[in-house]
């Protein structure tokens with residue numbers, strides 16, 4: 001990476017979109033908005049205008065390295081209000097910077113120790129067993145919805161959140177609606193907003209219940225830890241904010257259902273991997289899981305703001321410019337991945353770990369930066385879920401529309417992956 005030079009620079013020397021504003025194109029091209037243009041211009045950087053604001057879009061490993069330089073970029077004020085109203089909530093960790101961000105980050109990291117991840121894995125395995133027994137009685141099962149529900153149930157048990165079985169479907173759907181709203185306008189946005197309002201009310205009552213002694217919990221649970229977490233001024237978080245952070249645990253665990261659904265799609269589309277996985281070791285299972293996170297779309301890009309003028313790769317970044325880093329495009333960059341548009345777990349064979357070239361959940365260091373603290377947990381939950389699908393369940397995949405649109409943010413197979421004739425193999429399976 002060339003060093004950044006902090007000087008007033010002449011005009012941008014990168015491809016620049018001619019149209020007045022590209023927001024509509026972004027909404028209609030979805031995951032492909034940035035990759036379409038980096039390909040067209042044969043450049044990993046280009047300039048455009050989004051929501052009336054000058055925006056530099058960038059893709060690739062070097063761009064990711066730059067993007068995570070906290071001396072050059074800040075996340076302050078970057079998340080649009082409509083995304084705070086649906087996906088993230090207001091004043092949660094995603095909106096914080098500097099010491100306040102680090103204080104909150106330590107809270108999340110303290111909830112996700114290897115021992116705690118181990119507990120969540122066990123609870124999730126149990127939930128797969130319990131819930132899939134019920135699926136045997138049904139003609140058809142919508143895998144995405146059922147996996148969302150079981151992950152949510154496991155997440156609640158793990159976090160110390162009391163949840164009746166009868167509430168699980170509705171509340172897990174609310175988690176999914178918040179996620180489904182992130183690239184939406186109109187009814188999908190409003191559905192996400194209503195889901196957030198309902199969920200914040202519920203989560204706030206839980207926080208208040210813990211603080212008032214009505215809910216008694218072990219100290220290592222997420223609900224307990226968040227309820228009693230203190231901010232930089234040594235004060236408990238406002239109940240509304242603590243509620244948002246509790247949702248920041250429950251919602252993304254539920255979101256792993258998207259990757260598991262794509263995992264089921266991969267097993268269906270490339271049946272040769274089923275056998276391979278059945279007879280493989282942990283290393284291959286990890287490779288398969290990582291390839292799901294690389295190949296299939298989820299988070300499209302991330303935004304940041306330029307702190308002060310500097311020049312990089314012939315482009316003058318100017319204070320307050322918006323910059324988007326292309327997550328999907330970087331995971332499909334042909335400079336990084338051989339045959340990037342082919343599903344191939346071997347992409348992860350002999351791969352040298354690098355924090356900037358495989359970035360489905362952000363890049364850099366999750367302890368000191370903004371990278372997703374739930375990444376190790378996500379990988380482990382995906383692995384045991386794929387193992388369960390392969391070893392412990394028998395099912396058929398009836399005719400349905402399994403295509404997914406790269407123009408929709410976020411996307412899923414259109415049918416949400418229907419399975420039928422489900423049989424839980426119980427101990428006949430080889431769940432390890």
Ligand code: HEM
Pocket residue numbers: 093094105108248249250252253255256257258259298299302360361362363369370371372373374375377378
């Ligand atoms: C479906 C799997 C997941 C995906 C695709 C995902 C994706 C992401 C992305 C792209 C970021 C932003 C990184 C950045 O700004 O540099 C992020 C941040 C975050 N994620 Fe995840 N995530 C997932 C699962 C989880 C889980 C399971 C948890 C917690 C249990 C979690 C909690 C968080 C938190 C708290 C942040 C904010 C980090 C910060 O600001 O420092 N995520 N995630």
